Amino acid sequence: MEGASRVTQFERGQLQRIRLHVLPTKRFKTFAISLFAGLTLDEATVTPVALIPFVLRRGTANLPETIAFREKLDDLYGAGFGFDVYKRGDSQIVQFRMDVINDEFVSSNTSLLAESLHFLGDVVTDPLLNNKAFFQKYVDAEKTTLRKRLEAIVNDKIRYAAERCLEEMCADEPYRLHPLGKLADIEAITPASLFENYEQWLENAALDLYVVGDTSLEEVTRLVTEAFQIKEGSPSSYTVPDVRHAVQEVKKVTERMEISQGKLNMGLRTNVGYDDDAYPAALMYNGILGGYPHSKLFLNVREKESLAYYAASRLDGHKGLCTIQSGIEFANYERAVTIIEEQLESMRQGQLSELELNQTKAMITNHLRELQDSAYEMIAYDFNSVLTGKERSAQQLLEQVQAVTAEDIVNVAKGVQLDTIYFLRDRKEA
Numbered sequence: 118m119e120g121a122s123r124v125t126q127f128e129r130g131q132l133q134r135i136r137l138h139v140l141p142t143k144r145f146k147t148f149a150i151s152l153f154a155g156l157t158l159d160e161a162t163v164t165p166v167a168l169i170p171f172v173l174r175r176g177t178a179n180l181p182e183t184i185a186f187r188e189k190l191d192d193l194y195g196a197g198f199g200f201d202v203y204k205r206g207d208s209q210i211v212q213f214r215m216d217v218i219n220d221e222f223v224s225s226n227t228s229l230l231a232e233s234l235h236f237l238g239d240v241v242t243d244p245l246l247n248n249k250a251f252f253q254k255y256v257d258a259e260k261t262t263l264r265k266r267l268e269a270i271v272n273d274k275i276r277y278a279a280e281r282c283l284e285e286m287c288a289d290e291p292y293r294l295h296p297l298g299k300l301a302d303i304e305a306i307t308p309a310s311l312f313e314n315y316e317q318w319l320e321n322a323a324l325d326l327y328v329v330g331d332t333s334l335e336e337v338t339r340l341v342t343e344a345f346q347i348k349e350g351s352p353s354s355y356t357v358p359d360v361r362h363a364v365q366e367v368k369k370v371t372e373r374m375e376i377s378q379g380k381l382n383m384g385l386r387t388n389v390g391y392d393d394d395a396y397p398a399a400l401m402y403n404g405i406l407g408g409y410p411h412s413k414l415f416l417n418v419r420e421k422e423s424l425a426y427y428a429a430s431r432l433d434g435h436k437g438l439c440t441i442q443s444g445i446e447f448a449n450y451e452r453a454v455t456i457i458e459e460q461l462e463s464m465r466q467g468q469l470s471e472l473e474l475n476q477t478k479a480m481i482t483n484h485l486r487e488l489q490d491s492a493y494e495m496i497a498y499d500f501n502s503v504l505t506g507k508e509r510s511a512q513q514l515l516e517q518v519q520a521v522t523a524e525d526i527v528n529v530a531k532g533v534q535l536d537t538i539y540f541l542r543d544r545k546e547a
Contacts (some may be wrong), residue, residue, distance in 0.1 A: 127327075127499055128334035133347045138499060139337045140329040140492075146222055148230050148330035149492035150215040152237060153500060154322040155208045155355060158291035163209055164263075164298025165306055165314035170200040170211050171259035172251050172311065177239040183255075193232055194218050194225070198240075205504050206358045206435040207291040211322075213237060214493065219331055230332060231340050238344030242319065250308035251315075260303050267300045274541060278380035279442055282539035285370045286384035292358070292436055323353040325503050329492040355504050360390040360437025364534040371540045378426065381453055383441040384537035385461075389529060391434035392507035397517035398525035402533070403432035403439055404477035405526065406464060411476045413460040418443060424453045435504060439533065447542050454538060464530035469523045478518060485515045 130137035156166060180186045190196045196217040203210055217233040245252055270276050280295060287293040324347070328337050364386055389399040407414035407430025418428040426444035433440070445453045488494040488511050495511075502508050509517075 130334045130338050131352060132338055132341055132345075134350045134352050135324045135326050135341065135345065135347060136352045136503070137334060137337060137341065138325060138327045138496075138503075139332065139334040140327075140495065141331065141333050142329060143331050145219075145330060145492055147216050147218050147492075148233065148328060148332065149496065150217075150233060150237060151327040151493065151496045151500075152213040152241065153210055153325040153327075153503075154212075154241075154318065155205075155210040155504075156318060156322050157356065158204060158207055158209045158294045158296070160294065162314060162317075163294045163296070164302035165311055166209055166211065166318055167202050167296060167298040168256075168259060168263050168303070168306060168311060169315050169318060170202060170213065171262055172255050173240050173244050174198075174200065175252070175255040175259065176245040178243045178245055179239055181245045189236060193229055193236070194223050196229070196233055196236075198236075202296050204292065204294075204296040206355065208323075208355055208504070209294075209296050213241065216492075221331070228340075230328075230330070230336075231344075234328075234337075234340045235344040238341070238346070242346040244315070246312065247308070250312050253308050256306070256308045256311060260306060263297065264300060264303050266297055267295070267303075270295070270297075274374070274376055274378075274380055275442065275444070278382050278539065278541045279440065281370075281372065281541070282382035282384050282440060282537060283438075285368060285539055286438070286537040287436075290358075320348060321353060323355055323503075325352075325500065327496045327499070329496060357390070357392060357505055358436055360386075360393075361388050362386045362437070362534075362536075364536045367535050368537040369540075370537065371542060373542055373544045376541065376543055379445045379447045379450065379543075380541040381425075381441075381443045381445050381450065381457075382539045382541075383454075383457060383535060384539070385439040385441070386534045386536050387432070387437050387439050387529065388532040388534070389434070390437050390505070391501055392505040395525070395529055396434055397514060398521045398529045399432060399434065399439075400481055400518060401474070401477055401521045402464065402526050402529045403430055404481060405469060405473050406430045406439070406460060407441060408432070409477065409480050411473065413463065413473075414441065414443070414457065417460055418453060418456050422452070422456055424449050424456060428457075435501075450540055450542070458535070461530070461533065461535065464533075465527065467523060467527045467530075469526060474521075474523060474526075478521070481518050482515055485511045485518075 127138045217229045414428040419425045428443040430441045
């Protein structure tokens with residue numbers, strides 16, 4: 118991989134319950150910091166856990182006012198701070214991110230890395246409290262924020278249909294839950310109940326702290342020791358979901374709403390996970406099926422048949438799922454399903470051209486090479502190994518993808534099973 122020789126390996130360490138991952142490099146003028154905190158998706162905790170980072174960002178014991186919180190970031194030469202809540206496999210993950218300029222490039226009297234880790238440590242482990250509860254006004258405000266985030270999904274019909282397809286497909290699995298929780302559960306959360314959930318979250322979550330920049334594992338370990346108030350114990354680990362799933366009968370779900378364009382989503386079980394040797398072939402399978410503009414779905418469903426406004430597929434290697442999304446006229450439902458199923462069958466029959474193989478390998482290769490240009494992309498890629506226990510560098514994956522044959526893709530295709538067909542359409546009776 119071009120530039121790969123310049124990338125050293127992540128150095129690994131452990132500090133109580135936190136796993137440390139440090140990539141010493143002079144390639145970037147900033148330090149990229151990411152803290153991942155993951156728990157198994159659970160009906161009882163998914164909503165409060167989703168709310169926790171929203172409330173934590175409002176203030177800490179040392180910076181009780183939100184304005185002081187933001188001013189501190191300004192003092193750190195405009196350091197960036199943010200978070201995300203998402204799911205990987207059957208886990209709900211809260212990711213905090215910080216980026217701060219390397220001291221070498223500014224006239225700072227203090228270590229900006231030290232200050233940033235201290236800031237993050239305060240946010241996560243020393244929050245603003247009021248008698249063993251979070252501040253009422255912050256909780257109320259962020260409940261409204263979370264409510265709006267969830268309502269926005271319902272209003273975005275493409276996202277809504279994608280989520281509903283997964284919910285129906287994985288009805289008996291933790292994966293059915295949305296990582297931002299459930300609208301109906303927000304109202305009952307109180308400052309005291311949220312603090313109880315926060316304590317359990319901090320005590321039980323799998324914690325992984327990443328730092329990329331001109332530093333060392335030794336320095337980061339010392340700084341984290343000073344910055345984070347974590348109870349003693351061993352790190353929690355992630356449970357890798359079993360991706361093997363025999364489909365007995367295809368589930369068909371039709372939902373009606375006030376919409377002008379139908380959303381046809383199909384859920385496939387690939388029976389291949391990220392930690393599987395066949396994963397590179399599954400990446401190629403998804404790329405040829407619907408991952409890129411040269412894919413079968415795009416060319417046959419959208420271009421040739423003019424049946425869809427959009428048609429694409431997405432692979433989730435952590436859950437072994439491949440999902441197809443398309444936007445169609447209501448009257449085209451049966452025809453669109455037939456054409457999509459024909460593309461799945463053509464993959465099983467090995468109807469793969471050299472052009473499809475070469476273009477897909479080129480697209481995946483470019484993506485893997487581009488990872489090296491972003492510290493956060495490198496962190497996200499490496500975190501896959503924590504989630505799955507599968508050590509596979511971007512360079513190794515690139516080489517494995519290049520070595521994938523048409524036969525390898527057909528072997529994956531033969532194991533792919535259609536599980537769920539979800540159709541979101543208008544309220545008018547057909």
